[in-house]
Amino acid sequence: MVAPLITVLALVLLVPLVRLIMVSGQEYGLDQLIGGKPVRWVGLDNFVKVLTSQDFYDALWRTVKFVVVSVALTIGLGLALAHLLAKVSAPVRVFLLLSLVTVWAMPPIIAMPIWRWLIDQRFGVLNYGLYKAGLLPTRTFNWFAEPFTGWMVITAIVVWGALPFVVISLHAAMTAVSADHVEAARLDGAGAWRVFTAVTLPAIRSTLLIVTTLSIIWNYRVFAQIWLLRDIGANKDSYYTLGIWSYVESFSNKDFGYGAAIALVSVVLLAALSAVAVRHVLRSAADENGS
Amino acid sequence: MRTPHRLRAVTAALSVAALLTAGACSSDSGTAGTSTPSAAGASPAAAQSSAGDPTSEESSTAAADPTTSAGDSSAAPPATSAAAPVKDVTLTVWMQGDTLKDIDITALNKEFQAAHPGVTVDLQEQTWGEYTTKVTTGLADTSGGAPDVLELGNTQVAQFAGAGALLELSADDFDNSKTWLQGLKESATYDDKLVAVPYYAGVRVGIYRTDLAEQAGIKTPFNSLDELESAGAKLLAAHGDDGSYSGLYFPSQYWYEGISFIWDAGGEIAVQQSDGSWKGALDSPESKAGLARLKKLVDATSRGGEGQNEADDALVMAQEQAAMFIDASWKPGVVTAKEDGNPKLEGKVGIFVVPGSKPGTVMPQFLGGSDIAINAKTPNADLAKAYTKLLTGQKYQQVLAGKGYIANSTSFKPKAGDATAAIVVKAASTGRFVPNSKNWTKVEDGQVLQNMFDAVLTGSKSIDDATAEASADVTKLLNG
Missing domain, CATH: 3.40.190.10 (Periplasmic binding protein-like II)
Known part of the structure; x- marks a missing residue:
């Protein structure tokens, strides 16, 4: 039963990973791939090039900023919406949940053209509305002319796409919070905020941690949303995250060795981050079991 | 701390799993990227192609009448392949959709197959979105999926020629080579060697x-x-x-x-x-x-x-x-x-x-357009050359010119009295190319x-x- 599964996993995960590691140690470009020139092993040269490149630190800093902001927004809004779900009447709740699931069901590749149309400089309905409402300085506002507003749009879209999972998970966790506990806290004179921090939050802590960890991992490797939007304005390199940068070096500049090295460094950073987070989650779970 | 060992083991296992997932994700980002353009292509702003902007679609306006001069008739297959007819060979051709209907590719393929018994032309229509990536993988393919003949945007030629992936050609083997549009000829030449044949231009x-x-x-x-x-x-x-x-x-x-x-x-x-x-x-x-x-x-x-x-x-x-x-x-x-x-x-x-x-x-205008190149690794080099000759030769270029395209040679003159065609040809005469x-x-x-x-x-x-x-x-x- 297990052997086929392991074979499949090895084929789809291990083989590409091993190949990626090999290529990262080579000088491997178009000359090698299609020109038939011999592959040259360069040891750790590609990694040295990555780690000594200013582009790397720029991309990393950009990635970190984006992850922190987008995850904070996702979790903050997610908590608020999950809370709202618990308070509204049943029909409204069903409507909200359906809307969330619809967003969830939409693949980014499909959602992006719609977003592009909404924010189009000249024909976008969002631009039109904001301009009419006096919120935009000009009718032909380009969101991607400046990296700051460009990242605002990207963050909004990523958060929009990430919310459903977070809200539904947190909502599920909240419904498990014992009504007796809430009632007891109320009787003891706790206000809404106090009930939330003293009763609800501890009860949903492990779910919250897992959801946050997953959000960090997912947002760290966001690709399609940025890739499909960044060509709207000039200075595309203001939108290089580690993933985009790795793709550009590999597939635009055809420096597969360098691109592979960037990807690996990025994976190692994410793995380290995940290990810390996963450890944290497990420890809190263990503490709860032990208490 | 009741279960420190178990905890550590589980942490380690999960970290490995996370690493594998992340690894899969980064290779998977490649896939995301490749599928990207098709979606981008559907969006209103993505019609621009980095492929050197090979500009052409049916244009109802311009019409050029070839006052033909140069060139021997291209219909005759080259002597090499006629001498030894090949049996059951498939010639894989990658073309963009832009010109296919207007050049009447079906008739062209029929003509080619009739002249080369036993040869089947497998025409695979491509799109410009992420075409560079597709060509890269196509030329790297050694399992039989590689193209023998392929259309390239004129700014795409140099990178593949530079990697040694395109067959070196001799200008004398093709029609009108003395009068090819300068901007296109430049794009088809690398290191003073001809590595592709001009197909058509856009201006x-x-x-x-x-x-x-x-x-x-x-x-x-x-x-x-x-x-x-x-x-x-x-x-x-x-x-x-x-x-x-x-x-x-x-x-x-x-x-x-x-x-x-x-x-x-x-x-x-x-x-x-x-x-x-x-x-x-x-x-x-x-x-x-x-x-x-x-x-x-x-x-x-x-x-x-x-x-x-x-x-x-x-x-x-x-x-x-x-x-x-x-x-x-x-x-x-x-x-x-x-x-x-x-x-x-x-x-x-x-x-x-x-x-x-x-x-x-x-x-002066940047001359966009397409060239036809041949995979250096093709086992059917002579057939590929013959096909390229037919595609870029007098007969079918005349068809393209007649439909308002800027054909590959200055020998195709605009029809007298057709102002639109005259404007397009005049603009193309200043055609320039990138380094x-x-x-x-x-x-x-x-x-x-x-x-x-x-x-x-x-x-x-x-x-x-x-x-x-x-x-x-x-x-x-x-x-x-």
């Missing part, structure tokens, strides 16, 4: 609303850039300068046309040194003068093009937001298209040759020129700063 012209011009008392053709500028300013004033309407719409990232102004002023993108290395020349006094002239034109006539590329320019005119713009000669058809355009403008959109700054001159380095695509993909034009035209950087930066980047990337 940019001025596109304008004839009704509005008439109302404003403007007559084409324009004799100089100054005339064009005052016409643009007049059309802008006639409508009222509301910040989004343009007399002449010119998006700030539009390097394909911006570069014309640099060439017109005597500047270059880069010049090749005697040792073969490249040196960026965007910061030369000539280049800067050209940019300053462009900025003056744009400031006087264009609105709302900040941060934009040219992908949507025809829609801007279709939405009656521009009286003129400059783009491929087939774009008027996009303006008046039934589905996405504005059919009410039918018959009210004309074209003109973009004038140079000196009175009476024509502004022919295998690293050129890095300049394109790195957005060096887009960023420079954007910075200058939006005023976010001075011409001196923007050109110094871009020139240094070009030098670095072309020699990289």
